[in-house]
Every structure is written in C-alpha cells, then in structure tokens.
C-alpha cells in the first residue's frame with residue numbers, strides 16, 4: 001500500500017534576526033477524508049510526557065499506514081511549542097510562559113464566537129451537517145484574518161488553524177505531580193466517556209467556560225455557544241476537544257508513553273479513524289465532575305510542606321492534607337501548622353517542590369459539588 005504520511009514544516013516568522021523556528025506537522029490519511037483527529041504535545045514546552053507518547057504513537061501510526069489501515073485524517077504536531085523549548089534560565093527549561101511578555105502559552109486563545117456568528121447568521125440551514133461545514137469554513141476565514149503581532153501569537157493562530165476543522169482534538173500536557181486527568185467542556189460529557197475510560201483518567205473535569213481561554217476550549221466552546229445563540233437551527237458539538245494531563249512532569253517512562261499511545265490509538269480505532277478491532281472498553285474509573293468543584297488547597301504561612309495524603313487518595317472535608325514545618329517558630333506546637341481540605345474528593349495534583357508561603361496553591365482536590373467562592377476563573381492563572 002502507498003504510504004499516506006506527509007511531513008510539513010511551518011516556519012514561525014522570527015522576532016529576532018536569524019532565529020527562525022519551525023513547527024513540524026505530520027499527517028496521515030487522505031486530506032479529503034470526512035473526519036479528522038488533531039493531536040499536539042508540548043504546548044507547555046516544559047511538560048515532557050507528551051513527547052514520549054508522540055514517539056510511540058508515530059510508531060503505531062506508521063505501521064497502520066503501511067498496512068493501509070488509516071481511514072480518516074490524523075494530524076500530529078509532536079512538538080507544538082519550539083519557542084518555549086528554546087527558553088532556558090539557570091539551566092532549567094521555562095516552557096509555560098513566553099519569556100518576553102509573560103503570557104501563558106495555553107491561555108488567551110482567540111474567542112471567535114461573535115465573529116463567526118455574524119458570518120453565519122443568515123446562512124444557517126435545517127441540516128446539522130451543512131451547519132457544521134458552514135461554521136468550520138467561517139472559523140477558518142476568521143482565523144485567517146487575525147494579524148499576529150509576535151511569535152507567540154503566530155504559534156497560537158497556527159495551532160488553532162490546524163485544529164479548527166478537527167472532529168477530535170487532544171492537547172497533551174502534564175501537571176507537576178499528578179495522576180492522569182482530563183479537562184473538557186461540560187457539553188462533551190458523556191459522549192467523550194470512551195476517551196476517559198480508554199485513557200484510564202482518574203479525574204475528569206468539566207467546564208462550559210473555564211475563564212482562561214485555553215487551547216482545548218478554543219476548539220470546542222464555539223460550538224455550544226453558537227447552538228445557544230441560534231436555537232432554531234441544528235448545530236452539533238463539532239469538536240471533541242480535551243486537555244489530557246499525562247500525570248506529573250517526572251512520570252516520563254517507556255511504560256507510560258507506550259501505554260498512553262496505545263490507548264489513544266485504541267480510542268481512534270473505536271471511533272472509526274483506523275481499521276481494526278479495539279479491545280473491550282475499560283470502565284470509566286470515576287465519573288466526570290465540575291471544574292468548579294476543584295478545591296485549590298492553599299497554605300497560609302511560610303515553611304516546608306510535608307504531604308500527609310497521596311496522589312489519587314480519597315479525602316474527606318477537614319482531613320489534614322499537609323503539615324507546614326517552621327523550625328524557627330517559638331514553641332514546638334507552633335512549629336507545625338496543619339493544612340486541612342474543605343471538600344470531599346480526590347487529591348489529584350501536588351506542587352513539584354516542598355516550599356510553602358502565604359496563599360500558595362500546594363494541591364488540588366476534585367470534589368463533586370461546585371464550590372461557592374470559585375468565581376469566573378476556574379483554571380490557575382499561572
């Protein structure tokens with residue numbers, strides 16, 4: 001069988017002379033296919049597990065391509081953020097924020113709902129399929145018109161353009177110390193429960209609007225916003241988009257990379273993108289819960305953190321999550337301050353180091369009921 005694989009290199013216009021960077025885009029399947037999966041890794045460039053998953057996924061897809069098994073279009077961007085990968089400080093990579101302006105590479109994606117709505121308002125039909133095509137064309141036209149001021153803007157526009165007409169979009173990330181968990185839009189649940197089950201996601205967090213305009217939401221939120229705006233027309237959820245957090249930044253191994261790549265592959269087989277028989281679908285480890293129910297456990301004093309609960313452990317309201325040790329406090333009782341949680345749930349992330357200071361987020365707990373004081377910004381600002 002002739003291979004369908006192609007590799008394109010997109011050059012990011014340089015902000016400094018002689019410093020062109022490139023985004024490699026690997027495509028499988030016929031470009032005229034009905035459906036498209038888009039997967040990227042390393043948007044936060046200091047989160048390495050996704051790169052290993054890409055290594056194993058490429059192996060599996062090369063084999064499938066050789067055997068003529070790829071039914072639809074599969075697009076991979078294995079290294080999504082060459083800007084972040086070039087940012088080193090004190091011998092450590094700094095890939096989360098663009099260094100010259102401090103902007104998070106996974107926030108502030110363009111919200112195109114208003115622009116697309118004005119383009120399509122007189123053209124919608126009573127056909128979900130036609131509306132899907134119409135909205136995708138309008139999205140791509142709006143993206144095309146965006147002027148990019150710098151490399152970071154160009155990167156965001158390029159990645160979003162590659163993903164905008166995809167039916168499935170997976171953005172591979174990781175946390176500091178964590179179990180595998182997934183973020184996605186509330187309207188995508190339970191349709192996406194096969195992804196959650198196959199990946200073995202212990203915590204799945206849903207929000208209709210997280211407040212930070214991350215990449216996954218830029219691909220999916222527009223669909224339910226347009227459906228709400230035009231209730232007389234059938235508008236589907238055109239993109240199953242999710243941020244997959246591949247445990248913690250140090251959970252980099254052949255075992256994890258190979259397992260996660262196989263799970264993504266099986267998910268694509270089950271969804272009809274690749275010929276073959278997927279194994280029996282595992283059960284969903286835990287039903288999805290609202291992102292607004294995530295407690296950010298914060299410290300109130302300076303000191304050193306000793307965690308008393310493990311990642312993945314169930315906790316109850318009032319449990320001691322950590323102790324803060326201050327060796328220069330006056331009495332032995334003052335030298336240890338207990339940090340208690342305010343909600344029942346699962347402890348799913350911890351900070352990478354063990355230092356506390358007032359108002360520092362040291363762990364997250366996925367509860368079931370939205371917390372009262374969450375406000376509109378549900379993701380961490382930093």
Ligand SMILES: [Zn+2]
Nearest residue numbers: 044047173174
């Ligand atoms: Zn990330």
